[in-house]
Amino acid sequence: xxxxxxxxxxxxxxxxxxxxxxxxxxxxxxxxxxxxxxxxxxxxxxxxxxxxxxxxxxxxxxxxxxxxxxxxxxxxxxxxxxxxxxxxxxxxxxxxxxxxxxxxxxxxxxxxxxxxxxxxxxxxxxxxxxxxxxxxxxxxxxxxxxxxxxxxxxxxxxxxxxxxxxxxxxxxxxxxxxxxxxxxxxxxxxxxxxxxxxxxxxxxxxxxxxxxxxxxxxxxxxxxxxxxxxxxxxxxxxxxxxxxxxxxxxxxxxxxxxxxxxxxxxxxxxxxxxxxxxxxxxxxxxxxxxxxxxxxxxxxxxxxxxxxxxxxxxxxxxxxxxxxxxxxxxxxxxxxxxxxxxxxxx
Ligand SMILES: [Zn+2]
Numbered sequence: 220x221x222x223x224x225x226x227x228x229x230x231x232x233x234x235x236x237x238x239x240x241x242x243x244x245x246x247x248x249x250x251x252x253x254x255x256x257x258x259x260x261x262x263x264x265x266x267x268x269x270x271x272x273x274x275x276x277x278x279x280x281x282x283x284x285x286x287x288x289x290x291x292x293x294x295x296x297x298x299x300x301x302x303x304x305x306x307x308x309x310x311x312x313x314x315x316x317x318x319x320x321x322x323x324x325x326x327x328x329x330x331x332x333x334x335x336x337x338x339x340x341x342x343x344x345x346x347x348x349x350x351x352x353x354x355x356x357x358x359x360x361x362x363x364x365x366x367x368x369x370x371x372x373x374x375x376x377x378x379x380x381x382x383x384x385x386x387x388x389x390x391x392x393x394x395x396x397x398x399x400x401x402x403x404x405x406x407x408x409x410x411x412x413x414x415x416x417x418x419x420x421x422x423x424x425x426x427x428x429x430x431x432x433x434x435x436x437x438x439x440x441x442x443x444x445x446x447x448x449x450x451x452x453x454x455x456x457x458x459x460x461x462x463x464x465x466x467x468x469x470x471x472x473x474x475x476x477x478x479x480x481x482x483x484x485x486x487x488x489x490x491x492x493x494x495x496x497x498x499x500x501x502x503x504x505x506x507x508x509x510x511x512x513x514x515x516x517x518x519x520x521x522x523x524x525x526x527x528x529x530x531x532x533x534x535x536x537x538x539x540x541x542x543x544x545x546x547x548x549x550x551x552x553x554x555x556x557x558x559x560x561x562x563x564x565x
Pocket of ligand 1: 366367392402457
């Protein structure tokens, strides 16, 4: 085959007068013929090349994954897929799996820096203006005090730093006149709901208590918020009144003339107003008022912005029964959380 074809080529060249053109044609024809004759070896080479490329990709994928550790981010997916594809076809299975676990470790490590990036990225857009509320609240510390406890403590304590006025350390609170639910139970249930909502929204949260069996006076509760450096101290309570018709929510803070922490009045007042507004908007209950008083130990001892939230009256049948439902408790917690958002949003 080859000789015959080459001879024909030579004859063709002889016929042609132009040597250079002929030589070029001859070369081209020869190469074409040779490639045409070597049908068998070519595909083999091709397959090797292809497999070689796959191996190269595979091999390069592994180091890529390792490199990814440093930069982090997008590559997380790559190492996960690569080892899976490698393992199946590769004959050198023994070696491959050894690498695989290494790659498995890689994405795990990749996740860490990714997470690190996430929080730092969240505050970044803040100054850009996006959702002002979200930006301002990120990382803020809310200390939640679920009012009262199972057993009250009638021992006395000063109602403020260096005060001569003594008050009971803590009471067990009121009770639902129609449901029989103790206030300390209701308070903790809503407090825990509030806690989870705030955590979801990016706040840091410290709970003064998570069980009913504690012995914490009102001043000690305030001290927990002080020592933690709370951005706000939110105290959850429910109300009572001799008149069962009285209903609605209200919040409490110090007066602007409080002898212990009047400097915190503007912030406490704003916090109280924000929560009262948001809670009533969410729950649809009567909005009473922000009560300013300097008679609360748990407020007087505060060195951080504080509010007492009186969610509703357990002496009013409608509210007592409402506050006994999961649905209304969810609304109370969401309303308080929205109020805290509003406080930090401005
Ligand atoms: Zn109470």
